[in-house]
Amino acid sequence: xxxxxxxxxxxxxxxxxxxxxxxxxxxxxxxxxxxxxxxxxxxxxxxxxxxxxxxxxxxxxxxxxxxxxxxxxxxxxxxxxxxxxxxxxxxxxxxxxxxxxxxxxxxxxxxxxxxxxxxxxxxxxxxxxxxxxxxxxxxxxxxxxxxxxxxxxxxxxxxxxxxxxxxxxxxxxxxxxxxxxxxxxxxxxxxxxxxxxxxxxxxxxxxxxxxxxxxxxxxxxxxxxxxxxxxxxxxxxxxxxxxxxxxxxxxxxxxxxxxxxxxxxxxxxxxxxxxxxxxxxxxxxxxxxxxxxxxxxxxxxxxxxxxxxxxxxxxxxxxxxxxxxxxxxxxxxxxxxxxxxxxxxxxxxxxxxxxxxxxxxxxxxxxxxxxxxxxxxxxxxxxxxxxxxxxxxxxxxxxxxxxxxxxxxxxxxxxxxxxxxxxxxxxxxxxxxxxxxxxxxxxxxxxxxxxxxxxxxxxxxxxxxxxxxxxxxxxxxxxxxxxxxxxxxxxxxxxxxxxxxxxxxxxxxxxxxxxxxxxxxxxxxxxxxxxxxxxxxxxxxxxxxxxxxxxxxxxxxxxx
Numbered sequence: 001x002x003x004x005x006x007x008x009x010x011x012x013x014x015x016x017x018x019x020x021x022x023x024x025x026x027x028x029x030x031x032x033x034x035x036x037x038x039x040x041x042x043x044x045x046x047x048x049x050x051x052x053x054x055x056x057x058x059x060x061x062x063x064x065x066x067x068x069x070x071x072x073x074x075x076x077x078x079x080x081x082x083x084x085x086x087x088x089x090x091x092x093x094x095x096x097x098x099x100x101x102x103x104x105x106x107x108x109x110x111x112x113x114x115x116x117x118x119x120x121x122x123x124x125x126x127x128x129x130x131x132x133x134x135x136x137x138x139x140x141x142x143x144x145x146x147x148x149x150x151x152x153x154x155x156x157x158x159x160x161x162x163x164x165x166x167x168x169x170x171x172x173x174x175x176x177x178x179x180x181x182x183x184x185x186x187x188x189x190x191x192x193x194x195x196x197x198x199x200x201x202x203x204x205x206x207x208x209x210x211x212x213x214x215x216x217x218x219x220x221x222x223x224x225x226x227x228x229x230x231x232x233x234x235x236x237x238x239x240x241x242x243x244x245x246x247x248x249x250x251x252x253x254x255x256x257x258x259x260x261x262x263x264x265x266x267x268x269x270x271x272x273x274x275x276x277x278x279x280x281x282x283x284x285x286x287x288x289x290x291x292x293x294x295x296x297x298x299x300x301x302x303x304x305x306x307x308x309x310x311x312x313x314x315x316x317x318x319x320x321x322x323x324x325x326x327x328x329x330x331x332x333x334x335x336x337x338x339x340x341x342x343x344x345x346x347x348x349x350x351x352x353x354x355x356x357x358x359x360x361x362x363x364x365x366x367x368x369x370x371x372x373x374x375x376x377x378x379x380x381x382x383x384x385x386x387x388x389x390x391x392x393x394x395x396x397x398x399x400x401x402x403x404x405x406x407x408x409x410x411x412x413x414x415x416x417x418x419x420x421x422x423x424x425x426x427x428x429x430x431x432x433x434x435x436x437x438x439x440x441x442x443x444x445x446x447x448x449x450x451x452x453x454x455x456x457x458x459x460x461x462x463x464x465x466x467x468x469x470x471x472x473x474x475x476x477x478x479x480x481x482x483x484x485x486x487x488x489x490x491x492x493x494x495x496x497x498x499x500x501x502x503x504x505x506x507x508x509x510x511x512x513x514x515x516x517x518x519x520x521x522x523x524x525x526x527x528x529x530x531x532x533x534x535x536x537x538x539x540x541x542x543x544x545x546x547x548x549x550x551x552x553x554x555x556x557x558x559x560x
Contacts, residue, residue, distance in 0.1 A: 051077035055084050055145040056152070057250050061138055065122045080117045084142055087111045088149045095143040100135035107135035109142070116142065152246045161244030172237050176230070183226045190215050190222075235259070276337040283337075287330040294322045317375045363418070364401065370417035371400040379420075380427050385499040387426035388415060394500055408503050428499035438471060438495035441505060445513065446487040448527045453480065456490055459520045463512035464494040469505050471495045487526040 050062035051074045063080065066072040071079065087093050098111045100119075107119040117138065124131040151157060193199050194215035201209040209217065239259075243252035301307050302315035340346045375398075380386050384395050386405070393407035403420050405413045431437050447456055457478045464476035474495050482489035492513070496505055517524050537551040 053077055053080045053084060055081070055088060055142075056149050056246065057253065058145060058148075060084065060141045060145050064126050065120070067120075076117075083114065083116045084145070087114065087116065087142075088146045095146050098139055098143055098146075100132070100139050102132065107131050109135055109138050152249075158245070164244050165241050168237055168240055172233060175233055179226055179229060183222055186222050187219055190218050273339065276339075279337045280334055283330050283334045287326055290326050291323050294326065295319050298322065311378060313378065313381060314376065317372075321372070363416075367401040367417045370421040371398075371402075373421060374398075374403075374417055379425050380430070384427055384429040385502070386428065388420060388423050391415070392502075428502070432497060432499075438474070438497055439499050440493050440495055441470075441502065441509070442491055442493045443506065443509060443513075444481065444489055444491045445524060446484065446489050446526045447522065447524065448487050450527070451522055453488065453490075455520065456522065459516045459522060460490060460492045460513060463516040464492055464509060466512050466516070467494070467505065467509045469496050469498045469501055470509070471497060486528055 050064035052059040052062050054060070063073050063077040066074075066076050087098070093111045093114070098109065098116070101108045101110060105121065109116045109119065119131050119135040119138065121131060123134060127134060190199070194211045197211045199209075199211040199214040199218070201214050235255075239252040239255035241252075242248040242255070298315055298318050301310040302312045335341060338346075374380075380395055380398075382395050382398050385393070386395060388405070391405055391407065391413055393405040393411075393413070395403060396406045396412070397404035401417060403415050403417060405415065407413060428439050431439060445460070460478050461476045464470050465472060470476065471494070476492065476494040479491040479493065480488055481491045492509075494509070496502075498505065514524065536553070538545065538549070
């Protein structure tokens, strides 16, 4: 128990460390560009609209005229801003002390002895408003700005800010804890479902992904969503924390402005893309029902031999081909509605994929076409015993690109469909399936002329009937295929319904032929005959030989 508690404590500490590192890293990347943004004045000015007087990032009013030979409008606005900031930071001056005084045809806005600004007749003419009204408006806005400036920096507001930051941090911690628990729970469920093999992803009886691949995909999606939620929470948490304190409030305002700008862009993009989404939805809807209709028609064509020209084994591959064909047509029609269609990036990717398919997939296309031809020529099925050149075995897989054969030696050989199509394919099961006949096994033995052929026929037929998996009906028979110089060739033919056991049947048949021939006194040996001819006669034509010519006899000499 003590060891488990220690492990849990260590895991919690590691989790907190990792979480703290993530928070610091993300905060660094988010805040790194904001220092420059915070230093920029929030409101901007120009010659037409005037230059703003700013307090704590908020615009109080604008200055449009400068003082001739003294300060421009921009410089005048900066001087007024500095004086307002000085008054706001001075605890000796109250907002009520700020007043507008009429002096020598000018309205002076001052706080005690400190002059903040002077409203001149030029200002009145520029704004087309009375000078005293402009001064009173400036006093009111300066008072409101200073009151708000001091209120935000009061002990009460600082206390509320600290409390809000603590609550936000606690809420973020609880969110991370709940998110971690939820993600771990989902991953455990996915792992259990994968072990139970319940995550197969199928589409119309076609397995798209197995349990392992689906579990890997779902786990990745869940982890990605967890990371996205974490980043979103931090992206909202950081500006909220910064907005609780006056010194960091400009950072928060910049972040909130950025969030608002991006949300507006996202909303505008979604609204502008909505017609294309509706178009894609209609195309998907029509394609789905077109696939279902094609499936019903194809199933009807292959039902109970209703159409002799359409074989039942064509149903599944035809459904697959029609499905992929309809999907390809739908993709071509829907391509203009895809995001980014017509952009240089989209065109570049399209050209790259086209070149890749053109250059590197010639053999793949040839194999795919050959696979389709093999399907509709009905050369063989899965489970058939076939011969392709020197390869004999059972077909265990028949895909669009390759055919896999399990030989009698338990070797799995993969043959490209283009090679299969260009070779002669012998199917040992097709006769039984299509004509209700049986496969005929045959073997040849040569025996001498001295053995009666009727007896040989009887012995060989008995040997065949004693062999397992040789059918008695139709009965075995013997053909005499050749009358050679020294022997007769007898071909034993016997029917079987187990083409998958040909090597074993041939072996037992040969054993029985040996045994039955031995029991019948028939020697399985092809005789060879040699004749000695008299070659002493001269090879000179007889016209040239003397009339009394006689062939010399054999001479045998004895040497002691």
